Amino acid sequence: MSSDIxxxxALKNRLESFAQGDNRQILSLENHIPFQVxxxxxxxxxxxxxxxxxxxDLDTRELRILVNIGSYGPITAxxxxxxxxxxxYSTTRAIAALIKKGLAQYVQGQEQTRSKPVELSEEGRCIYAKVTAHLQNREEKLLETLTPDEQSTLRQLLQKLEINAEAVLAKEVQHCESVGDSVTRDHKEIVRWHSRTTKKDT
Structure with missing residues (x-):
C-alpha cells in the first residue's frame, strides 16, 4: 500500500510540471504516448x-552494438x-571501433565482406557479462512495482508500438517520395526495415 501511495x-508531483494555461489546443504532452516513451x-x-x-568507457552507440553482438552474435552489421x-553507417562505424579496441572480431573462416558476421572477443565478452548483469538488475528494480501480468502486457504493447511506429514512418517516407520530396538514406532504410518486417513466409 505504501508503495502505491x-x-x-510521485506521479502527482511529476504531472504538476505539465500544468497548462487555458488554451486547450495545446498538445497535452503528459498524455502523448510518443512523448512519454x-x-x-x-x-x-x-x-x-x-x-x-x-x-x-565505450560511448552509448558502441555499447549498444556490443550488447547486441553479445546477445545475438555472430551477426552482420x-x-x-x-x-x-x-x-x-553509424552501426558500421561502431563495429569498426569495437574491432579496433579488440572487443569484437570478424568470424574466422569467412571472406571479409561488408556482410561478414562479427562476434565478441574474449575481452568483449567480459565487458558484455558485466554490463548485462547490471542491466538485468536494473530491469528488476525498474519493474518491481509491476505485476507479472502488467510486465507481460507492457512488453506486448511496446512490441506493437515499435511495429506500428515502423509502419507509420515507412508510409510517410513513401508518401514524401511519391510527391517528389527528398528523403535521406536513413529514411529509405526504414522502408527496407518495414519490408523485412512485413515479408510473408514462403
Missing amino acids: SYKN AVVSNLLSISRDPIIRSLT SDIAYQTRLDP
Missing part, C-alpha cells in the same frame, strides 16, 4: 547510468542495424 504522490527512453539511456560508466534501429 508513494507512486501516486521518449522521456522514459531518455531516462534509461545507458549514457546516463553511472554504474555503466564505471564498467566501460545490417542485422544489428535492423534490431537496434540505428542507421547502417
